[in-house]
Amino acid sequence: MPESPGGGDAGAPPQTTGAENPQSEQTAADKGEADPPVLSKNAQKKLAKQQRFEARKAEKKAAAKEQKRRDVERKRKEWEESLASVPEEERAKLLESRRSLRKERMEIRSQEKESKRERLSIAREQGQNVVVDLQFSHLMNPNEIHSLVQQIMYCYAVNGRCASPAHLWLTGCQGEMESALKRIPGFDKWIIEKENGSYIEALRDRKEDLVYLTADSETVLQELDLKKVYVIGGLVDRNRWKGITLKKAQEQGIQTAKLPIGTFMKMSSSQVLTVNQVVEIILKFLETRDWKTSFFAVIPQRKRCQSDSEGNAEDTIEKEHEQNDDLTATSARFGGLPGQANLSLFVT
Ligand SMILES: C[S@@+](CC[C@H](N)C(=O)[O-])C[C@H]1O[C@@H](n2cnc3c(N)ncnc32)[C@H](O)[C@@H]1O
Numbered sequence: 001m002p003e004s005p006g007g008g009d010a011g012a013p014p015q016t017t018g019a020e021n022p023q024s025e026q027t028a029a030d031k032g033e034a035d036p037p038v039l040s041k042n043a044q045k046k047l048a049k050q051q052r053f054e055a056r057k058a059e060k061k062a063a064a065k066e067q068k069r070r071d072v073e074r075k076r077k078e079w080e081e082s083l084a085s086v087p088e089e090e091r092a093k094l095l096e097s098r099r100s101l102r103k104e105r106m107e108i109r110s111q112e113k114e115s116k117r118e119r120l121s122i123a124r125e126q127g128q129n130v131v132v133d134l135q136f137s138h139l140m141n142p143n144e145i146h147s148l149v150q151q152i153m154y155c156y157a158v159n160g161r162c163a164s165p166a167h168l169w170l171t172g173c174q175g176e177m178e179s180a181l182k183r184i185p186g187f188d189k190w191i192i193e194k195e196n197g198s199y200i201e202a203l204r205d206r207k208e209d210l211v212y213l214t215a216d217s218e219t220v221l222q223e224l225d226l227k228k229v230y231v232i233g234g235l236v237d238r239n240r241w242k243g244i245t246l247k248k249a250q251e252q253g254i255q256t257a258k259l260p261i262g263t264f265m266k267m268s269s270s271q272v273l274t275v276n277q278v279v280e281i282i283l284k285f286l287e288t289r290d291w292k293t294s295f296f297a298v299i300p301q302r303k304r305c306q307s308d309s310e311g312n313a314e315d316t317i318e319k320e321h322e323q324n325d326d327l328t329a330t331s332a333r334f335g336g337l338p339g340q341a342n343l344s345l346f347v348t
Pocket residue numbers: 212213214215216231232233234235236237238239240241242243244245246257258259261271272273274275278347348
């Protein structure tokens with residue numbers, strides 16, 4: 001039997017597709033390692049397609065970065081030339097106006113930071129509680145842990161920008177995962193709950209309010225209830241460990257629910273989303289109280305069925321461009337996220 005996700009908590013054996021090799025997963029799990037299972041031909045094709053997509057995106061990102069560098073250089077030159085071409089008195093004025101513009105921008109930034117702290121502090125008292133369960137790090141390889149850390153950074157950034165953010169919890173913060181999180185600049189100042197113990201321990205008085213979100217649940221989530229605490233599996237596994245969160249929740253005797261994706265859109269493959277997509281959908285739903293809007297705003301076009309364009313393909317493409325710009329802005333705010341070609345490429 002594979003080791004349970006919580007290293008002692010309830011766990012589940014991975015269910016494999018027909019062509020996968022359950023034996024290899026079992027052995028890896030028995031050893032406490034996270035060896036990738038043998039992939040079926042179909043899965044290999046999918047993986048190769050995804051890798052080509054990622055490579056293309058990475059190339060595009062590198063080109064955009066180079067273009068940005070050239071633009072900055074050009075602007076710097078233009079500025080120097082314009083300074084050199086004006087008399088001394090005019091030059092002083094230009095320099096002064098640039099200085100005050102910078103000061104103004106810095107003031108705006110610090111006001112934004114302050115108001116974000118305020119919003120997050122209010123959310124701590126009265127916001128929707130959302131837990132990311134980090135008790136799966138032993139089931140992920142270093143790349144997957146890296147991806148999860150970036151997804152968490154992204155969740156925190158997006159949440160901070162919301163008018164009414166959620167209150168985020170990171171539970172089961174230990175070992176590899178904890179070290180990786182601690183390496184995030186400013187992580188110690190994040191306004192979240194960080195718990196070394198599991199959510200079951202941290203929220204022992206509210207066990208009946210816990211709802212584990214899992215694509216494998218039979219229960220379809222209809223609404224978000226402020227009194228409930230929604231738990232998301234902190235796992236990047238390309239669904240190698242299918243059903244693991246459902247089994248864990250069932251064994252712990254806590255409620256489960258899946259997002260009502262099928263009611264509003266057709267997906268090109270499974271309905272299993274990444275951690276950051278689930279968090280974003282929750283945040284969008286808190287803002288709009290509308291699942292359809294939330295799904296279409298967050299789930300990328302490539303994950304949806306071709307025909308499912310909500311009647312206006314241009315609109316959707318537009319939204320995606322906006323979203324990608326948004327992701328780039330988030331990345332920039334973090335000073336860039338090292339090693340991540342494109343934040344919109346997070347894998348499940
Ligand atoms: C990449 S998925 C992990 C999949 C993993 N094999 C499992 O069994 O949960 C990350 C997490 O996002 C949440 N999630 C993903 N898709 C979901 C959906 N359609 N409905 C509800 N939760 C979902 C779940 O909490 C899940 O554990």
